Amino acid sequence: xxxxxxxxxxxxxxxxxxxxxxxxxxxxxxxxxxxxxxxxxxxxxxxxxxxxxxxxxxxxxxxxxxxxxxxxxxxxxxxxxxxxxxxxxxxxxxxxxxxxxxxxxxxxxxx
Numbered sequence: 001x002x003x004x005x006x007x008x009x010x011x012x013x014x015x016x017x018x019x020x021x022x023x024x025x026x027x028x029x030x031x032x033x034x035x036x037x038x039x040x041x042x043x044x045x046x047x048x049x050x051x052x053x054x055x056x057x058x059x060x061x062x063x064x065x066x067x068x069x070x071x072x073x074x075x076x077x078x079x080x081x082x083x084x085x086x087x088x089x090x091x092x093x094x095x096x097x098x099x100x101x102x103x104x105x106x107x108x109x110x111x
Contacts, residue, residue: 003029007045014082017089019096029068034096040074043067047082048074055095058087 008023008030015021023030029043040049048067049055051074064073082088
């Protein structure tokens, strides 16, 4: 079951307090980015956030689950918690703050 577009639209609206939030299609699902950092994913209409110390402290109680078979477990954020835009924005913001800045991509030199 693929994630519905309305799920992505709702999450992006709710997370506006986190910074520059974006969802990018990835393998039929979506990666969630805050200020250019991938902080999680949405798979099968479920929000998964990379575990960080601050993020886990903010989200407790929270359970972990893999977003897809073979993936590392991430924090599974229950859909009923998405309604609190301030809480969700803060979760995404503190998670992004602890994750490293992505390395710039090298230009692709044709062979």
